[in-house]
Amino acid sequence: MKKLSLLLSAVLLTVGLTGCAGEKSQSTGAKNEVEKAKKEIVVGATPVPHKEILEKAAEVLKKDGYTLTIKEFSDYQIPNTALAEKELDANFFQHVPFLNKSIEEKNLDLTYTVKVHIEPMGLYSKKIKDLKELKNGAEIAIPNDPTNGGRALRVLENAGLIKLKSGELVTKLDITENKKGLKITELDAPQLPRVLGDVDAAVINTNFAVEAGLNPTKDAIVIESKDSPYANILAVRKEDKDKDYIKALSKALTSQEVKKFIEEKYKGSIVPAF
Structure with a gap:
């Protein structure tokens, strides 16, 4: 009787495990079918x-x-x-x-x-047509998020307006040279086209520039290299x-x-x- 009881328990355990495996397999199969559908x-x-x-x-x-x-x-x-x-x-x-x-x-x-x-990314302005017209103490707006802000600062550096420390995620605190005493103002990226009349220039992401009717190849005073x-x-x-x-x-x-x-x-x- 004792042996028979042990044998029955083993059979039931095996059936239970097989059932669980079957349910899991069916569940995985159903999930895959949903994904395909x-x-x-x-x-x-x-x-x-x-x-x-x-x-x-x-x-x-x-x-x-x-x-x-x-x-x-x-x-x-x-x-x-x-x-x-x-x-x-x-x-x-x-x-x-x-x-x-x-x-x-x-x-x-x-x-x-x-x-x-x-x-x-490009530098735009309603007040000047050339970098030579940018006065000392001019205000330039840039995006306020870390990655686009750092990228905008690099645009200004490549234009010869400032110098920065090395690194990808630089901020205006990393400016090492600013001979014109430019004032860098950080704003939400979508706002930048709307403030062009209030600042001397702004570095604007192309998607927001195009949305505002600006043509990067024609209207940007400075534009980022295409190998960006x-x-x-x-x-x-x-x-x-x-x-x-x-x-x-x-x-x-x-x-x-x-x-x-x-x-x-x-x-x-x-x-x-x-």
């Missing part, structure tokens, strides 16, 4: 040029059976949080250093799949990087159709990074 991709983006580029990519995605829903943001801080909290499947608005800084500061489990385009390392990327959650719909979106954003669209629409003010 996902045909709507929700992406957060700033208006120009990111939303416009995504709208072109949507035409490519449609051929593969996917629909693209674009959620528009005018803020640089919200899209990464929204992505991490699964309100979005991906976002498209930022360059690599900005994403890395957000990951570090907010402990986000994000990464990126492809580099899509480069937006050369600040490529704009498609950001995703690490856990989703290899999913079919993310691969499809990445492929569409780096397609020949999108490349041609960028080259023809923006005529050199925004350039493909692929």
Whole structure:
């Protein structure tokens, strides 16, 4: 009887384990099927040029059976949080250093799949047409977020207006030489085109410049080199990087159709990074 009892217990245990394994396998299989069945991709983006580029990519995605829903943001801080909290499947608005800084500061489990385009940053003004006209003590506005602020300062340094310490994430406290005594004012990036009449000049991200009707190749007094390392990327959650719909979106954003669209629409003010 004792042996029979032990034998029955072993059989029941085996059946129980097999059942659990079967349930787990079915659960994993169901999850994979859901992922394969996902045909709507929700992406957060700033208006120009990111939303416009995504709208072109949507035409490519449609051929593969996917629909693209674009959620528009005018803020640089919200899209990464929204992505991490699964309100979005991906976002498209930022360059690599900005994403890395957000990951570090907010402990986000994000990464990126492809580099899509480069937006050369430029110095704009309504008061002067040439750097030689910039007076001592002139006020120059720059973005107030760390990565774009540092990048803007490098634009001013390359123009010969200031000198900075070495390093990627420099601030105005890292200015080592400022012969003209320029006043550097930090503001939210979207506000910069609107304050052009109040300051002597402003270093503006191309997306906000284009949105405000400025042409970087014609209107910028100084423009960042086209070999800038600040490529704009498609950001995703690490856990989703290899999913079919993310691969499809990445492929569409780096397609020949999108490349041609960028080259023809923006005529050199925004350039493909692929």
